[in-house]
Amino acid sequence: xxxxxxxxxxxxxxxxxxxxxxxxxxxxxxxxxxxxxxxxxxxxxxxxxxxxxxxxxxxxxxxxxxxxxxxxxxxxxxxxxxxxxxxxxxxxxxxxxxxxxxxxxxxxxxxxxxxxxxxxxxxxxxxxxxxxxxxxxxxxxxxxxxxxxxxxxxxxxxxxxxxxxxxxxxxxxxxxxxxxxxxxxxxxxxxxxxxxxxxxxxxxxxxxxxxxxxxxxxxxxxxxxxxxxxxxxxxxxxxxxxxxxxxxxxxxxxxxxxxxxxxxxxxxxxxxxxxxxxxxxxxxxxxxxxxxxxxxxxxxxxxxxxxxxxxxxxxxxxxxxxxxxxxxxxxxxxxxxxxxxxxxxxxxxxxxxxxxxxxxxxxxxxxxxxxxxxxxxxxxxxxxxxxxxxxxxxxxxxxxxxxxxxxxxxxxxxxxxxxxxxxxxxxxxxxxxxxxxxxxxxxxxxxxxxxxxxxxxxxxxxxxxxxxxxxxxxxxxxxxxxxxxxxxxxxxxxxxxxxxxxxxxxxxxxxxxxxxxxxxxxxxxxxxxxxxxxxxxxxxxxxxxxxxxxxxxxxxxxxxxxxxxxxxx
Amino acid sequence: xxxxxxxxxxxxxxxxxxxxxxxxxxxxxxxxxxxxxxxxxxxxxxxxxxxxxxxxxxxxxxxxxxxxxxxxxxxxxxxxxxxxxxxxxxxxxxxxxxxxxxxxxxxxxxxxxxxxxxxxxxxxxxxxxxxxxxxxxxxxxxxxxxxxxxxxxxxxxxxxxxxxxxxxxxxxxxxxxxxxxxxxxxxxxxxxxxxxxxxxxxxxxxxxxxxxxxxxxxxxxxxxxxxxxxxxxxxxxxxxxxxxxxxxxxxxxxxxxxxxxxxxxxxxxxxxxxxxxxxxxxxxxxxxxxxxxxxxxxxxxxxxxxx
Numbered sequence: 114x115x116x117x118x119x120x121x122x123x124x125x126x127x128x129x130x131x132x133x134x135x136x137x138x139x140x141x142x143x144x145x146x147x148x149x150x151x152x153x154x155x156x157x158x159x160x161x162x163x164x165x166x167x168x169x170x171x172x173x174x175x176x177x178x179x180x181x182x183x184x185x186x187x188x189x190x191x192x193x194x195x196x197x198x199x200x201x202x203x204x205x206x207x208x209x210x211x212x213x214x215x216x217x218x219x220x221x222x223x224x225x226x227x228x229x230x231x232x233x234x235x236x237x238x239x240x241x242x243x244x245x246x247x248x249x250x251x252x253x254x255x256x257x258x259x260x261x262x263x264x265x266x267x268x269x270x271x272x273x274x275x276x277x278x279x280x281x282x283x284x285x286x287x288x289x290x291x292x293x294x295x296x297x298x299x300x301x302x303x304x305x306x307x308x309x310x311x312x313x314x315x316x317x318x319x320x321x322x323x324x325x326x327x328x329x330x331x332x333x334x335x336x337x338x339x340x341x342x343x344x345x346x347x348x349x350x351x352x353x354x355x356x357x358x359x360x361x362x363x364x365x366x367x368x369x370x371x372x373x374x375x376x377x378x379x380x381x382x383x384x385x386x387x388x389x390x391x392x393x394x395x396x397x398x399x400x401x402x403x404x405x406x407x408x409x410x411x412x413x414x415x416x417x418x419x420x421x422x423x424x425x426x427x428x429x430x431x432x433x434x435x436x437x438x439x440x441x442x443x444x445x446x447x448x449x450x451x452x453x454x455x456x457x458x459x460x461x462x463x464x465x466x467x468x469x470x471x472x473x474x475x476x477x478x479x480x481x482x483x484x485x486x487x488x489x490x491x492x493x494x495x496x497x498x499x500x501x502x503x504x505x506x507x508x509x510x511x512x513x514x515x516x517x518x519x520x521x522x523x524x525x526x527x528x529x530x531x532x533x534x535x536x537x538x539x540x541x542x543x544x545x546x547x548x549x550x551x552x553x554x555x556x557x558x559x560x561x562x563x564x565x566x567x568x569x570x571x572x573x574x575x576x577x578x579x580x581x582x583x584x585x586x587x588x589x590x591x592x593x594x595x596x597x598x599x600x601x602x603x604x605x606x607x608x609x610x611x612x613x614x615x616x617x618x619x620x621x622x623x624x625x626x627x628x629x630x631x632x633x634x635x636x637x638x639x640x641x642x643x644x645x646x647x648x649x650x651x652x653x654x655x656x657x658x659x660x661x662x663x664x665x666x667x668x669x670x671x672x673x674x675x676x677x678x679x680x681x682x
Numbered sequence: 683x684x685x686x687x688x689x690x691x692x693x694x695x696x697x698x699x700x701x702x703x704x705x706x707x708x709x710x711x712x713x714x715x716x717x718x719x720x721x722x723x724x725x726x727x728x729x730x731x732x733x734x735x736x737x738x739x740x741x742x743x744x745x746x747x748x749x750x751x752x753x754x755x756x757x758x759x760x761x762x763x764x765x766x767x768x769x770x771x772x773x774x775x776x777x778x779x780x781x782x783x784x785x786x787x788x789x790x791x792x793x794x795x796x797x798x799x800x801x802x803x804x805x806x807x808x809x810x811x812x813x814x815x816x817x818x819x820x821x822x823x824x825x826x827x828x829x830x831x832x833x834x835x836x837x838x839x840x841x842x843x844x845x846x847x848x849x850x851x852x853x854x855x856x857x858x859x860x861x862x863x864x865x866x867x868x869x870x871x872x873x874x875x876x877x878x879x880x881x882x883x884x885x886x887x888x889x890x891x892x893x894x895x896x897x898x899x900x901x902x903x904x905x906x907x908x909x910x911x912x913x914x915x916x917x918x919x920x921x922x923x924x925x926x927x928x929x930x931x932x933x934x935x936x937x938x939x940x941x942x943x944x945x946x947x948x949x950x951x952x953x954x955x956x957x958x959x960x961x962x963x964x965x966x967x968x969x970x971x972x973x974x975x976x977x978x979x980x981x982x983x984x985x986x987x988x989x
Contacts, residue, residue: 368804368805369827372801372803372895372896373827373897375801375897376712378709405719405723406719407718407719448827450828450899450900450901451899451901474902481892483893484813484840484893485812487893489893491837492830492988493988493989494989496906562901562903565828
């Protein structure tokens with residue numbers, strides 16, 4: 114047998130949390146088998162629970178030392194269930210504790226397996242603890258280089274994995290939270306919870322790691338079936354996962370957008386199609402539409418039915434299902450050009466990890482039943498350049514001018530940083546997510562028109578389904594949350610803020626002069642202040658004049674008009 | 683055949699034909715793959731019997747070898763395709779002459795005239811064939827994505843002033859009755875406008891079918907405008923003059939001529955010179971539609987546009 118490597122645990126390693134769990138699950142009589150003697154400092158508190166305390170030490174010298182302190186102790190090989198059982202003598206085992214041990218063991222699974230053998234027959238609880246290897250405190254201390262870290266081998270997920278693989282299921286927990294206080298925290302800008310750096314790190318880390326604030330896991334387990342958590346061999350990941358919500362009410366546009374995907378110049382994508390709260394007939398119709406698709410596309414579509422939640426819920430489900438490096442939201446009434454995926458992929462090749470933003474035009478449509486009885490639509494307008502070609506992060510703080518169809522989110526923002534859509538939002542959920550991603554990952558503007566955002570002139574849409582008050586309330590919620598957090602802003606921000614501040618001061622001065630003129634002061638002489646970064650070239654004025662003339666000449670051939678426009682571009 | 687009799691009364695045979703010019707194999711394969719899916723669905727629906735695809739290549743060098751075509755035909759036969767024909771023309775005939783040459787050997791009941799990179803919706807053929815079960819319908823046009831053509835159509839009947847041959851279904855009998863496309867007059871653009879107008883003069887309806895969708899890979903410029911290539915600039919200017927002349931609108935010929943002379947690009951002025959030269963050499967077509975029954979010249983377009 115491989116020898117068990119065991120070093121003495123530190124004393125006083127949070128026994129109160131372990132005792133709480135022993136009291137909760139261990140019953141009121143019998144022996145507490147304290148493997149590793151982690152609770153030897155609180156024997157009286159164990160006996161006060163009505164339990165006999167028995168420490169188990171791995172070596173003779175430790176055993177002798179404990180006995181010298183008056184602690185009842187036996188020596189045993191932790192990975193030998195029979196030896197452990199014999200230590201208890203004829204007493205029934207009420208609970209087993211493994212406190213301050215897991216972080217020290219090199220063969221933890223063997224010990225956990227032997228303890229399961231010991232406990233399985235009588236469903237004896239096991240209480241364990243382990244330092245959180247991924248606590249914010251620990252990681253910040255590593256960054257600060259303050260050292261003095263205790264051994265830690267487990268994150269929350271790693272602990273879950275080894276316990277379930279060893280045949281244990283969690284029954285209760287009493288985790289110990291971090292206490293970010295003390296001399297080191299007052300001296301270090303990294304550790305101080307008052308510093309922006311610390312706050313930003315914690316914001317990111319708390320999204321990524323559910324147990325970021327836990328310093329020590331203290332958990333009780335009961336014997337269970339062993340679970341194999343080994344991951345299947347990872348299939349090749351597509352570049353893009355396309356998350357598509359549908360309520361099954363727009364078969365016409367759904368067919369169209371799937372057709373646009375069949376025509377993509379780059380087929381390195383998968384589609385997660387999420388029928389949301391559809392009835393049986395709608396589900397069948399969607400299945401039939403998918404079944405009709407050409408095989409290369411059909412094989413890349415996964416239907417994931419969502420029966421719960423609001424409008425935002427399918428996004429979280431879809432993102433969780435996504436396997437791509439990037440994720441895009443493509444609603445069932447959107448339309449994309451043939452280089453939509455290709456453009457995102459080119460963007461990711463030069464700026465991986467950033468939020469990718471191409472450009473969409475807007476087009477009005479209205480619902481209309483087609484001659485085949487299908488709920489179709491009629492296009493009502495040409496393309497409107499509603500959304501600017503360049504991405505202005507600061508403008509997006511007041512209004513979203515990037516519909517989801519022109520965005521591709523790095524999948525890691527969801528899967529690694531744990532950022533979820535806010536399911537309390539039934540409108541603006543995309544804006545909320547976009548801003549959080551933009552302020553964490555940065556944005557790469559691709560300046561290529563790749564999509565058409567459809568605006569319904571008639572028929573139900575989010576504009577008609579949700580009242581104005583709901584939009585306003587959601588807007589307030591999003592802004593309030595953004596405002597309550599520290600953010601990263603890209604290089605160049607200082608210049609933007611300085612220009613805007615200068616502009617505000619100039620406007621204020623101009624306003625003061627106009628007020629003075631209005632009330633009998635000296636007349637204002639200066640020309641109007643142009644907004645920052647918008648110096649207007651003379652050719653724009655020429656173009657305006659030409660356009661005015663052309664509007665008066667409706668019979669001018671469109672090709673001639675196009676040529677004139679080129680001249681003024 | 684009488685225009686009162688519908689061209690389709692039961693399952694019909696189909697020929698899909700496209701004229702290639704400098705295309706890439708990838709886009710042609712994508713088009714073939716999707717068209718095969720549409721054929722399979724139409725056959726299952728009982729709309730078509732046999733289906734063949736004919737490609738006429740006007741490129742400077744053949745895009746496909748014989749074995750490459752054999753391999754594709756073999757693969758597509760599993761989805762119901764009867765035959766894949768590939769002809770290298772060894773000359774740039776233009777779309778009108780190219781389609782005429784391809785259709786000259788056609789035996790199928792219906793001809794789907796389309797651009798080579800058209801990606802068909804699975805239900806494209808089923809939907810395109812449906813209006814041909816009505817009397818007088820002589821041409822059915824698919825709805826193009828992502829850039830839909832703005833010309834007007836009747837929302838109830840689908841009637842439209844003309845149909846683009848980016849993707850149009852035409853009974854072979856109509857094609858033969860009209861003598862195909864007027865390739866002597868139109869090389870690349872407006873051959874479809876002319877065909878539709880002649881079909882209407884012959885008493886047929888030209889119908890736009892919104893439920894029949896096909897992707898035509900058009901993109902926007904970085905300024906968000908529709909991309910206009912040099913060929914389109916030249917041939918559409920030439921075709922504008924030709925159409926105006928052919929449909930008995932000398933006033934319109936003069937107007938377009940003036941506009942091109944005074945504001946046209948160099949490319950457009952070259953097109954004007956070609957027209958004037960043909961005019962001087964008396965090589966223009968004889969004017970038709972003297973009563974202006976079908977031809978429309980509206981704001982520089984050939985139909986009223988919806989936007």
